[in-house]
Amino acid sequence: MNGSRQEEFRAYVAERRPVLLRAATQLTSDRAEAEDLLQAALAKTYLAWDRIRDRGAVDGYVRRAMVNTQISWWRRQKLDVYPTEQLPDRPVADDHTDQTEMRDALSRALQRLPERQRLTVMLRYYEDMSEREIAQILGVSVGTVKSTVSRAITKLRNDEALLP
Template sequence: MQLGAAVDASPAHDRGHHPGVGTGRCRMNAAEEAQFIEFVAARQQALLRTAYLLTSDHHAAEDLVQTALAKAYLSWHKLREPAAADGYVRRIMVNENTSLWRRAWKRNEYATETLPERPTRDASTGVEQRDEVWALVQTLPPKQRAAVVLRYYEDLSEAETADALGCSIGNVKSQTSRALATLRGRVTPGTAPATGGAR
Protein backbone atom coordinates (compact mmCIF):
# COMPACT_ATOMS: atom_id res chain seq x y z
CA MET A 1 0.00 0.00 0.00
CA GLN A 2 1.25 3.48 -0.86
CA LEU A 3 1.85 5.91 1.96
CA GLY A 4 -0.60 8.40 0.54
CA ALA A 5 -3.39 5.84 0.74
CA ALA A 6 -2.53 4.91 4.29
CA VAL A 7 -2.46 8.41 5.75
CA ASP A 8 -5.48 10.70 5.80
CA ALA A 9 -5.13 13.73 3.59
CA SER A 10 -3.90 16.76 5.51
CA PRO A 11 -4.96 20.37 4.94
CA ALA A 12 -2.79 22.22 2.43
CA HIS A 13 -0.95 24.19 5.11
CA ASP A 14 0.09 20.92 6.77
CA ARG A 15 1.63 19.39 3.63
CA GLY A 16 5.09 20.80 4.17
CA HIS A 17 8.44 19.15 4.61
CA HIS A 18 6.96 16.33 6.67
CA PRO A 19 3.81 15.00 4.96
CA GLY A 20 1.14 13.69 7.30
CA VAL A 21 2.36 15.55 10.38
CA GLY A 22 -0.55 17.07 12.26
CA THR A 23 -0.94 20.45 13.91
CA GLY A 24 0.45 19.27 17.25
CA ARG A 25 -2.87 18.07 18.72
CA CYS A 26 -2.74 14.35 19.43
CA ARG A 27 -6.08 12.59 18.97
CA MET A 28 -4.73 9.13 19.68
CA ASN A 29 -7.03 6.72 21.50
CA ALA A 30 -5.88 3.97 23.87
CA ALA A 31 -5.70 1.32 21.13
CA GLU A 32 -3.64 3.59 18.88
CA GLU A 33 -1.33 4.46 21.78
CA ALA A 34 -0.71 0.76 22.41
CA GLN A 35 -0.13 0.24 18.68
CA PHE A 36 2.44 3.04 18.60
CA ILE A 37 4.30 1.66 21.63
CA GLU A 38 4.35 -1.79 20.04
CA PHE A 39 5.67 -0.33 16.78
CA VAL A 40 8.51 1.49 18.55
CA ALA A 41 9.51 -1.62 20.50
CA ALA A 42 9.53 -3.76 17.36
CA ARG A 43 11.14 -1.34 14.89
CA GLN A 44 13.38 1.01 16.86
CA GLN A 45 16.62 -0.91 16.23
CA ALA A 46 15.91 -1.20 12.50
CA LEU A 47 15.14 2.52 12.34
CA LEU A 48 18.37 3.31 14.19
CA ARG A 49 20.29 1.28 11.62
CA THR A 50 18.69 3.23 8.77
CA ALA A 51 19.31 6.51 10.58
CA TYR A 52 22.99 5.66 11.05
CA LEU A 53 23.34 4.78 7.37
CA LEU A 54 21.84 8.18 6.57
CA THR A 55 23.88 10.21 9.05
CA SER A 56 27.10 8.23 9.71
CA ASP A 57 26.94 9.32 13.34
CA HIS A 58 25.49 7.35 16.26
CA HIS A 59 24.30 10.39 18.22
CA ALA A 60 22.83 12.03 15.13
CA ALA A 61 21.09 8.75 14.28
CA GLU A 62 19.50 8.58 17.74
CA ASP A 63 18.36 12.20 17.45
CA LEU A 64 16.95 11.55 13.97
CA VAL A 65 14.93 8.54 15.12
CA GLN A 66 13.68 10.40 18.19
CA THR A 67 12.55 13.35 16.05
CA ALA A 68 10.88 11.08 13.49
CA LEU A 69 9.02 9.11 16.15
CA ALA A 70 7.89 12.31 17.88
CA LYS A 71 6.48 13.62 14.60
CA ALA A 72 4.92 10.24 13.84
CA TYR A 73 3.31 10.17 17.29
CA LEU A 74 1.54 13.47 16.64
CA SER A 75 -0.03 12.15 13.44
CA TRP A 76 -0.34 8.46 14.31
CA HIS A 77 -4.13 8.76 14.42
CA LYS A 78 -4.07 9.51 10.68
CA LEU A 79 -2.67 6.10 9.79
CA ARG A 80 -5.41 3.95 8.35
CA GLU A 81 -3.12 0.96 7.75
CA PRO A 82 -0.61 -0.03 10.48
CA ALA A 83 1.52 -1.86 7.90
CA ALA A 84 2.35 1.52 6.36
CA ALA A 85 3.88 2.85 9.59
CA ASP A 86 7.42 1.73 8.77
CA GLY A 87 7.49 3.54 5.44
CA TYR A 88 5.81 6.56 7.00
CA VAL A 89 8.48 6.94 9.70
CA ARG A 90 11.30 6.32 7.20
CA ARG A 91 9.90 9.10 5.04
CA ILE A 92 9.99 11.51 7.98
CA MET A 93 13.58 10.46 8.71
CA VAL A 94 14.73 11.04 5.13
CA ASN A 95 13.04 14.44 4.94
CA GLU A 96 14.37 15.53 8.32
CA ASN A 97 17.91 14.40 7.48
CA THR A 98 17.80 16.22 4.15
CA SER A 99 16.66 19.38 5.91
CA LEU A 100 19.45 19.10 8.48
CA TRP A 101 22.02 18.49 5.73
CA ARG A 102 20.92 21.60 3.86
CA ARG A 103 21.09 23.77 6.97
CA ALA A 104 24.56 22.43 7.81
CA TRP A 105 25.71 22.96 4.23
CA LYS A 106 24.57 26.58 4.35
CA ARG A 107 26.63 27.05 7.52
CA ASN A 108 29.61 25.37 5.79
CA GLU A 109 29.61 22.66 8.42
CA TYR A 110 29.17 19.71 6.12
CA ALA A 111 32.60 18.14 5.55
CA THR A 112 33.12 15.00 3.50
CA GLU A 113 36.78 14.74 4.44
CA THR A 114 36.05 13.26 7.86
CA LEU A 115 34.41 9.88 7.42
CA PRO A 116 33.40 7.94 10.54
CA GLU A 117 33.64 4.22 10.83
CA ARG A 118 31.40 2.20 8.61
CA PRO A 119 28.45 0.39 10.24
CA THR A 120 29.20 -3.16 11.33
CA ARG A 121 28.70 -5.60 8.49
CA ASP A 122 29.65 -9.11 7.51
CA ALA A 123 33.37 -9.71 8.11
CA SER A 124 33.98 -11.73 4.94
CA THR A 125 36.17 -11.22 1.88
CA GLY A 126 36.15 -7.82 0.22
CA VAL A 127 35.79 -5.88 3.49
CA GLU A 128 38.22 -3.19 2.34
CA GLN A 129 36.36 -2.78 -0.94
CA ARG A 130 33.02 -2.47 0.86
CA ASP A 131 34.56 0.04 3.24
CA GLU A 132 35.75 2.13 0.30
CA VAL A 133 32.33 2.01 -1.36
CA TRP A 134 30.62 2.92 1.93
CA ALA A 135 32.98 5.88 2.42
CA LEU A 136 32.03 7.10 -1.05
CA VAL A 137 28.31 6.62 -0.40
CA GLN A 138 28.66 9.07 2.49
CA THR A 139 29.77 11.79 0.07
CA LEU A 140 26.60 11.58 -2.05
CA PRO A 141 23.91 14.29 -1.86
CA PRO A 142 21.28 13.36 0.76
CA LYS A 143 18.53 12.24 -1.64
CA GLN A 144 20.88 10.03 -3.64
CA ARG A 145 22.41 8.64 -0.48
CA ALA A 146 18.96 7.88 0.94
CA ALA A 147 17.99 6.07 -2.27
CA VAL A 148 21.17 3.96 -2.19
CA VAL A 149 20.82 3.21 1.52
CA LEU A 150 17.20 2.10 1.21
CA ARG A 151 17.69 0.11 -2.00
CA TYR A 152 21.04 -1.59 -1.46
CA TYR A 153 21.70 -1.53 2.28
CA GLU A 154 18.13 -1.94 3.55
CA ASP A 155 17.14 -4.05 0.50
CA LEU A 156 13.83 -2.26 -0.07
CA SER A 157 12.07 -2.63 -3.39
CA GLU A 158 11.76 0.33 -5.75
CA ALA A 159 8.14 0.77 -4.67
CA GLU A 160 9.03 0.68 -0.95
CA THR A 161 11.89 3.12 -1.51
CA ALA A 162 9.60 5.47 -3.44
CA ASP A 163 7.12 5.27 -0.57
CA ALA A 164 9.78 6.13 2.00
CA LEU A 165 11.21 8.98 -0.09
CA GLY A 166 7.79 10.34 -1.02
CA CYS A 167 8.50 10.23 -4.74
CA SER A 168 7.75 8.18 -7.83
CA ILE A 169 9.43 4.90 -8.75
CA GLY A 170 10.87 6.70 -11.77
CA ASN A 171 12.49 9.24 -9.47
CA VAL A 172 13.97 6.43 -7.37
CA LYS A 173 15.47 4.90 -10.51
CA SER A 174 16.87 8.28 -11.53
CA GLN A 175 18.38 8.99 -8.10
CA THR A 176 19.98 5.54 -7.81
CA SER A 177 21.24 5.65 -11.39
CA ARG A 178 22.94 9.01 -10.78
CA ALA A 179 24.34 7.81 -7.46
CA LEU A 180 25.78 4.62 -8.93
CA ALA A 181 27.27 6.55 -11.85
CA THR A 182 28.94 8.91 -9.37
CA LEU A 183 30.25 6.02 -7.29
CA ARG A 184 31.61 4.20 -10.34
CA GLY A 185 33.39 7.39 -11.37
CA ARG A 186 35.05 7.79 -7.97
CA VAL A 187 35.75 4.19 -7.00
CA THR A 188 39.22 2.69 -7.26
CA PRO A 189 39.67 0.25 -10.19
CA GLY A 190 38.66 -3.22 -9.09
CA THR A 191 36.18 -1.96 -6.52
CA ALA A 192 32.64 -1.84 -7.84
CA PRO A 193 29.53 -0.67 -5.98
CA ALA A 194 27.49 -3.71 -5.02
CA THR A 195 24.08 -3.65 -6.64
CA GLY A 196 23.14 -7.27 -6.38
CA GLY A 197 20.13 -8.40 -4.44
CA ALA A 198 18.11 -5.21 -4.85
CA ARG A 199 14.52 -5.72 -5.83
Protein backbone atom coordinates (compact mmCIF):
# COMPACT_ATOMS: atom_id res chain seq x y z
CA MET A 1 0.00 0.00 0.00
CA ASN A 2 1.50 3.33 -0.96
CA GLY A 3 1.89 6.27 1.43
CA SER A 4 -1.23 8.16 0.37
CA ARG A 5 -3.44 5.08 0.76
CA GLN A 6 -1.95 4.42 4.21
CA GLU A 7 -2.76 7.98 5.21
CA GLU A 8 -6.26 7.56 3.81
CA PHE A 9 -6.72 4.40 5.90
CA ARG A 10 -5.33 6.09 9.04
CA ALA A 11 -7.69 9.01 8.53
CA TYR A 12 -10.63 6.64 8.09
CA VAL A 13 -9.75 4.76 11.31
CA ALA A 14 -9.25 7.98 13.27
CA GLU A 15 -12.63 9.29 12.13
CA ARG A 16 -14.76 6.14 12.33
CA ARG A 17 -13.17 4.27 15.27
CA PRO A 18 -15.66 5.45 17.96
CA VAL A 19 -18.68 4.43 15.85
CA LEU A 20 -17.14 1.09 14.89
CA LEU A 21 -16.12 0.41 18.49
CA ARG A 22 -19.75 0.89 19.60
CA ALA A 23 -20.82 -1.67 16.98
CA ALA A 24 -18.13 -4.09 18.18
CA THR A 25 -19.26 -3.61 21.78
CA GLN A 26 -22.80 -4.52 20.75
CA LEU A 27 -21.47 -7.75 19.23
CA THR A 28 -19.33 -8.76 22.21
CA SER A 29 -20.88 -7.05 25.27
CA ASP A 30 -17.35 -6.55 26.57
CA ARG A 31 -15.16 -3.50 25.98
CA ALA A 32 -11.84 -5.39 25.85
CA GLU A 33 -13.20 -8.03 23.47
CA ALA A 34 -14.77 -5.29 21.37
CA GLU A 35 -11.42 -3.59 20.97
CA ASP A 36 -9.83 -6.89 19.93
CA LEU A 37 -12.66 -7.55 17.49
CA LEU A 38 -12.39 -4.09 15.94
CA GLN A 39 -8.63 -4.43 15.64
CA ALA A 40 -8.99 -7.77 13.84
CA ALA A 41 -11.62 -6.34 11.49
CA LEU A 42 -9.50 -3.28 10.74
CA ALA A 43 -6.52 -5.51 9.97
CA LYS A 44 -8.64 -7.39 7.44
CA THR A 45 -9.88 -4.10 6.02
CA TYR A 46 -6.33 -2.80 5.73
CA LEU A 47 -5.36 -5.85 3.68
CA ALA A 48 -8.34 -5.28 1.37
CA TRP A 49 -8.10 -1.46 1.27
CA ASP A 50 -6.89 -1.32 -2.34
CA ARG A 51 -9.77 -3.55 -3.48
CA ILE A 52 -12.49 -1.42 -1.87
CA ARG A 53 -13.45 0.99 -4.63
CA ASP A 54 -16.46 2.63 -3.01
CA ARG A 55 -15.18 4.43 0.09
CA GLY A 56 -18.77 4.89 1.23
CA ALA A 57 -18.98 1.10 1.65
CA VAL A 58 -16.00 0.80 3.99
CA ASP A 59 -18.14 0.88 7.16
CA GLY A 60 -20.18 -2.00 5.80
CA TYR A 61 -17.02 -3.91 4.96
CA VAL A 62 -15.62 -3.41 8.48
CA ARG A 63 -18.93 -4.37 10.12
CA ARG A 64 -19.16 -7.52 8.01
CA ALA A 65 -15.57 -8.36 8.94
CA MET A 66 -16.48 -7.89 12.63
CA VAL A 67 -19.50 -10.16 12.34
CA ASN A 68 -17.55 -12.86 10.50
CA THR A 69 -14.67 -12.65 12.97
CA GLN A 70 -17.03 -12.82 15.95
CA ILE A 71 -18.75 -15.88 14.51
CA SER A 72 -15.36 -17.54 14.00
CA TRP A 73 -14.42 -16.77 17.61
CA TRP A 74 -17.72 -18.22 18.86
CA ARG A 75 -17.19 -21.38 16.86
CA ARG A 76 -13.64 -21.76 18.11
CA GLN A 77 -14.78 -21.19 21.67
CA LYS A 78 -17.60 -23.69 21.25
CA LEU A 79 -15.08 -26.38 20.30
CA ASP A 80 -13.28 -25.86 23.61
CA VAL A 81 -16.34 -27.02 25.61
CA TYR A 82 -17.07 -30.73 25.49
CA PRO A 83 -20.08 -32.29 27.20
CA THR A 84 -19.31 -35.27 29.41
CA GLU A 85 -21.27 -37.88 31.28
CA GLN A 86 -19.70 -36.87 34.60
CA LEU A 87 -19.79 -33.52 36.30
CA PRO A 88 -16.38 -32.01 37.06
CA ASP A 89 -15.18 -32.06 40.64
CA ARG A 90 -16.20 -29.05 42.64
CA PRO A 91 -13.33 -26.88 43.80
CA VAL A 92 -12.43 -27.38 47.42
CA ALA A 93 -13.76 -24.54 49.53
CA ASP A 94 -11.22 -22.76 51.68
CA ASP A 95 -13.69 -22.14 54.46
CA HIS A 96 -14.65 -25.27 56.41
CA THR A 97 -17.62 -23.40 57.86
CA ASP A 98 -19.22 -22.98 54.42
CA GLN A 99 -18.91 -26.71 53.74
CA THR A 100 -20.40 -27.61 57.10
CA GLU A 101 -23.30 -25.19 56.66
CA MET A 102 -24.03 -26.56 53.18
CA ARG A 103 -23.97 -30.16 54.44
CA ASP A 104 -26.29 -29.26 57.30
CA ALA A 105 -28.72 -27.46 54.99
CA LEU A 106 -28.71 -30.40 52.56
CA SER A 107 -29.22 -32.87 55.39
CA ARG A 108 -32.20 -30.88 56.71
CA ALA A 109 -33.68 -30.65 53.21
CA LEU A 110 -33.30 -34.40 52.67
CA GLN A 111 -35.05 -35.04 56.00
CA ARG A 112 -38.06 -33.09 54.75
CA LEU A 113 -38.45 -35.38 51.73
CA PRO A 114 -40.91 -38.29 51.91
CA GLU A 115 -39.17 -41.55 52.86
CA ARG A 116 -39.18 -43.13 49.37
CA GLN A 117 -37.83 -39.97 47.72
CA ARG A 118 -35.14 -39.63 50.38
CA LEU A 119 -34.16 -43.27 49.96
CA THR A 120 -33.93 -43.08 46.15
CA VAL A 121 -31.87 -39.88 46.29
CA MET A 122 -29.52 -41.38 48.88
CA LEU A 123 -29.05 -44.57 46.85
CA ARG A 124 -28.65 -42.69 43.58
CA TYR A 125 -26.32 -39.89 44.62
CA TYR A 126 -24.72 -40.98 47.88
CA GLU A 127 -24.29 -44.65 47.07
CA ASP A 128 -23.84 -43.97 43.32
CA MET A 129 -26.19 -46.79 42.32
CA SER A 130 -27.76 -47.02 38.89
CA GLU A 131 -31.50 -46.65 38.43
CA ARG A 132 -31.71 -50.35 37.57
CA GLU A 133 -29.95 -51.34 40.82
CA ILE A 134 -32.23 -49.11 42.88
CA ALA A 135 -35.30 -50.57 41.15
CA GLN A 136 -34.17 -54.09 42.05
CA ILE A 137 -33.52 -53.16 45.70
CA LEU A 138 -36.85 -51.38 46.10
CA GLY A 139 -38.83 -53.86 43.98
CA VAL A 140 -40.18 -51.18 41.62
CA SER A 141 -39.74 -50.35 37.94
CA VAL A 142 -36.87 -48.25 36.58
CA GLY A 143 -39.44 -45.65 35.48
CA THR A 144 -40.70 -45.35 39.05
CA VAL A 145 -37.14 -44.76 40.27
CA LYS A 146 -36.60 -42.08 37.60
CA SER A 147 -39.80 -40.22 38.41
CA THR A 148 -39.22 -40.48 42.18
CA VAL A 149 -35.70 -39.07 41.88
CA SER A 150 -36.94 -36.35 39.55
CA ARG A 151 -39.66 -35.27 41.98
CA ALA A 152 -37.21 -35.32 44.88
CA ILE A 153 -34.64 -33.20 43.03
CA THR A 154 -37.37 -30.72 42.09
CA LYS A 155 -38.37 -30.42 45.75
CA LEU A 156 -34.74 -29.96 46.78
CA ARG A 157 -34.21 -27.27 44.15
CA ASN A 158 -37.27 -25.41 45.38
CA ASP A 159 -36.30 -25.78 49.05
CA GLU A 160 -35.67 -22.26 50.35
CA ALA A 161 -33.45 -23.57 53.16
CA LEU A 162 -30.77 -24.46 50.58
CA LEU A 163 -30.68 -21.00 49.05
CA PRO A 164 -27.73 -18.84 50.13
